[in-house]
Amino acid sequence: MIELRDVVKSYPAGEERLTVLNGVNLLLKPGDFATIAGPSGSGKSTLLHLIGALDKPDRGCVLFDGSDVAYLNDRAAAQLRNRSVGFIFQSFHLIPVISALENVAYPMVLAGVPAAQRRERAQVLLDKVGLTKFAHARPGKLSGGQRQRVAIARSLACSPRLVLADEPTANLDHNTAIGIMDLLLQLNQSEQITFxxxxxxxxxxxYAKRSLRLREGLIVEDPQGQPHV
Ligand SMILES: Nc1ncnc2c1ncn2[C@@H]1O[C@H](COP(=O)(O)OP(=O)(O)O)[C@@H](O)[C@H]1O
Ligand SMILES: [Mg+2]
Known part of the structure; x- marks a missing residue:
């Protein structure tokens, strides 16, 4: 479903350029539950941004179901992000002045879903992440784990087949992180969502079924994976 071929990405750094990805190849299959490890600054966020059509490579292809994301215009890229990809971030990125329900419904506003349908689906998604009773709470009233659950529900609003999660547990304690990973694994298994x-x-x-690592601008894969028991 996602294929990266010889992807190069660099950023300006003073007079020079810093090459972050230096010929990355990757094939993500439907149903994958894969992690990318690597120290801070190794290019993990850069890689997720390219796959999610938030940015474009200098060279190489990022193929989503066979179409090259690099050639999408801004509107088509926005539509791909809205309809086909869900995003989960380290710091949740919720809108503080609206309720949990409205946050979950927001991508459906962009997708043109009618209001009654949006509310209904947002409530179903909040039920799914265990937040039935918190639909009308604003993010500021929720714990970190609850905020991330709202963000997970939001990422699923438009029924994406792929969810990209950028250090989703980095702001959570260990037990909360386990709860979040159990939930994501369950969504992967019950709804065949690729993560x-x-x-x-x-x-x-x-938890990873596939363990990838960024090293010196390239992806290396641990052939064993680390199956969760
Ligand atoms: N927009 C940008 N402009 C310039 N440099 C950037 C930009 N985004 C990331 N970088 C640099 O690219 C490198 C990789 O960043 P990033 O993908 O965020 O790594 P990670 O997520 O693994 O910490 C870092 O050195 C970072 O400073
Ligand atoms: Mg990062």
């Missing part, structure tokens, strides 16, 4: 996580949290890595 790709960046992380350096060993809790997250212990």
């Amino acid at each position: 790709l996580f960046s992380t350096h949290d060993s809790t997250v890595m212990s």
